[in-house]
Amino acid sequence: MLKDNRKTVNRVLVITLVLNIIVMVIKGVVGILTGSLSLQADALHSVTDGANNILGLVATRFSSPYPDRDHPYGHQKFEAVGALGIAAFLGIACFEILQGAIERILQGLTDMEIGATKLWILLIVLGINIFVAFYERSEGKRVGSPILLADAKHTMGDVWVTITVLLGLVGIWQSQVWNLPQLQWLDVVLAFPVALLVFKSGWDVLTANLPWLVDEMAIAPEAIHRVVMEESGVMNCHDIASRGLLGRQVFIEMHLIVDATDVKTAHQITEAVEARLKARFDPVRVLIHVEPPDYQSERITF
Numbered sequence: 001m002l003k004d005n006r007k008t009v010n011r012v013l014v015i016t017l018v019l020n021i022i023v024m025v026i027k028g029v030v031g032i033l034t035g036s037l038s039l040q041a042d043a044l045h046s047v048t049d050g051a052n053n054i055l056g057l058v059a060t061r062f063s064s065p066y067p068d069r070d071h072p073y074g075h076q077k078f079e080a081v082g083a084l085g086i087a088a089f090l091g092i093a094c095f096e097i098l099q100g101a102i103e104r105i106l107q108g109l110t111d112m113e114i115g116a117t118k119l120w121i122l123l124i125v126l127g128i129n130i131f132v133a134f135y136e137r138s139e140g141k142r143v144g145s146p147i148l149l150a151d152a153k154h155t156m157g158d159v160w161v162t163i164t165v166l167l168g169l170v171g172i173w174q175s176q177v178w179n180l181p182q183l184q185w186l187d188v189v190l191a192f193p194v195a196l197l198v199f200k201s202g203w204d205v206l207t208a209n210l211p212w213l214v215d216e217m218a219i220a221p222e223a224i225h226r227v228v229m230e231e232s233g234v235m236n237c238h239d240i241a242s243r244g245l246l247g248r249q250v251f252i253e254m255h256l257i258v259d260a261t262d263v264k265t266a267h268q269i270t271e272a273v274e275a276r277l278k279a280r281f282d283p284v285r286v287l288i289h290v291e292p293p294d295y296q297s298e299r300i301t302f
Contacts, residue, residue, distance in 0.1 A: 009056070010060055012148055026124075028046075031043050033118070084206065084210070094202065126159065146248075149208075150208065157201030168189075216243070218245065218250045219250060222300060238255050239254060240253070249283050258292075
């Protein structure tokens with residue numbers, strides 16, 4: 001049975017949007033006050049967090065699982081499109097971080113003012129990031145939402161970014177205490193692994209959602225074949241195809257050879273096959289082309 005989880009998804013996205021705005025403002029203000037390139041880049045990354053939440057709200061607005069006249073297969077791909085938008089935002093953030101780091105190397109270092117108070121504020125921000133990441137991932141798994149899982153992955157990337165930046169700022173703070181100006185380069189050096197972490201998050205989101213959009217196989221045809229052949233009256237099935245997302249919505253097509261010469265018996269067998277497939281892979285929609293007993297084909301899939 002299809003489940004419309006949009007109300008839960010919207011609630012989670014609104015809560016995380018508010019928290020991400022708070023995080024973005026704090027990072028931006030502290031980044032400007034300290035002159036830290038890596039922290040300003042991290043604030044930019046947090047801007048994409050908020051933008052992703054807004055994008056998610058828009059995407060779920062149109063992602064009803066129920067079909068209608070204009071969308072007979074439902075609207076769930078809107079969520080996958082939204083997740084790809086998150087991947088695009090991550091790519092932009094990665095580019096901006098790398099660009100800022102290279103410019104800082106070419107232009108030379110600038111003095112930064114970092115104190116214990118600013119570091120404690122960033123620790124609180126880190127705690128908010130960690131809460132958002134685990135909250136979104138937990139709710140995303142519970143309701144089966146690609147947009148929440150993608151955004152949680154993005155936010156977890158933000159957690160590692162903030163940890164990296166925080167360690168660099170601690171090192172720079174200690175460079176002022178120990179009179180080691182060489183440690184000032186930590187801010188620029190750490191900007192590069194930050195960019196790589198952001199890129200990896202975007203790549204993971206892309207690879208998780210692109211197969212759904214390009215109608216990649218959802219279930220191995222051999223697995224479907226085994227389930228179907230367990231039903232009495234089925235002689236063989238072939239030309240099996242599936243698409244969608246297992247656990248979310250799957251569409252299965254097949255040709256079925258049945259041991260029946262009348263329409264009524266053939267219909268009863270196909271109904272039993274559909275029930276068996278739904279029990280195994282639900283939610284699923286099944287389209288079966290029935291063929292007579294003397295039809296021959298050993299081609300399980302295309």
